[in-house]
Amino acid sequence: MTDEPSDEDWSPPLVMLAVDLVILTVRERTLRILLVERGVPPFAGMLALPGGFLGDEAEDVRLAATRELAEEAGLDATTLHLEQIGAYGAPARDPRGRVISVAYLAIAPRLPDPVPGSDAADARWEPATAVLSGQLPVAFDHREIIADGIEQARAKLEHTTLATAFCHENFTITELQHVYEAVWDLRLDPRNFARKVRRTEGFVAPAGTPRRTGSGRPAQLFQRGEGRVLYPPMTRATTATVTGTPGEETAG
């Protein structure tokens, strides 16, 4: 970011700035993403990521994301994990003009269905695989954004404790395993999984009530531990795909 002008009174072009939200949760042992049905053109009637334009010129980008999280999804950002995915800036990605979108990844525990009549009336939890496969079409370049966001979540599950963000305050080891299985779309061995989780310093900590619901033996309850990093990492035997850079291909 240095001097620009060879021309003396050149001034930079102006663009519109949007935020888009990839909000993930686990329901019915399946990774799901929150999509909204668009009410207006372009892509009216089609499913798209929740999001919107920067509210005003002074609004912080991340704040815009938390605002849209509340407005479009009825979710409280202070409860959720929220991190940036990246910027998407292809010139023709929005027919309305030059729109740069900053995408965010949000992770939510299982939530009640969006209430009809509320802010998030037209929001739906759709299976991630349906979107990734292209079976369920989405507006704009949102499929690419979704793919990047999901891969980011998948990767972070390997070497961070992010999985706990999919869980409520108290959870069982089995529930945590279901998170891994849903996000990675594979099965894990419960014995090896439990061993890994319990022996990894700071991943989970025992929680109050030592028992719970059910038809079988009651499970121990846990809460998030202090640690953020998993070392050694949790491994998904499936050889991982290396993720490109958000918004475009990697050169050279």
Next chain:
Amino acid sequence: MTDEPSDEDWSPPLVMLAVDLVILTVRERTLRILLVERGVPPFAGMLALPGGFLGDEAEDVRLAATRELAEEAGLDATTLHLEQIGAYGAPARDPRGRVISVAYLAIAPRLPDPVPGSDAADARWEPATAVLSGQLPVAFDHREIIADGIEQARAKLEHTTLATAFCHENFTITELQHVYEAVWDLRLDPRNFARKVRRTEGFVAPAGTPRRTGSGRPAQLFQRGEGRVLYPPMTRATTATVTGTPGEETAG
């Protein structure tokens, strides 16, 4: 990204879009970053990342990055590894007005010094640690961007073959080890390192000339392999820091 207006003729605020480049290389066994001395306010005389505004309204963001790479650093993007770091959008990050910056990470092999009198006349390779420690001050929020970029590179060295992007077409195992040591700022055992590299499928492949320079035994030459992913990963014994989301803090 859905409907916005409760107001009928509301229109989104316009912002300026910039790109900033974190260009890394290894020199004298040290990780270094390319910085330029600013010629004009704000922050005139201070070191800053190479970069600039979007050239025109139709320019792709990534293209703007490759253009600045050529203009400000005299580097050819087709040769280099280039990937996005993220978007930085704090409202007051640039005194000139509302500027959103998309930061890119570029990895270059050891290059000749910037030629005085060329495009990159005021460019300098500075040690990464000096910037990270704050000992060498930089303009804007560039220190944060640099920290994120370097951490991204450090993390990618663990589970991808990115290290080869720091090397020329042909390189020795020892040179590759120096890359890891410089980027991670630690020492590795040459025997274990060589074993790891040679046994990891697709990391490196033997290259033509089986010998080379020097005062000791000539080293075998290698080139990048086909693989992009390192599995199992290369480990930096030092417990890693979990990287936040670019441009802002992670919420609850």
Next chain:
DNA sequence: CGAATAGTGTCTATAAGACATTATACT
């Protein structure tokens, strides 16, 4: 021959993968 750098081998400790059994609840 000595100095310098490259390359290889062995032992050990840690952790992952595969797998079976016991424990505690419910009906």
Next chain:
DNA sequence: AGTATAATGTCTTATAGACACTATTCG
């Protein structure tokens, strides 16, 4: 009792960490 889920243990194998020796060049 029978069923369902939770919890734990053992054996094997892969790989990282620590460490010492041999090989090939140059002067």
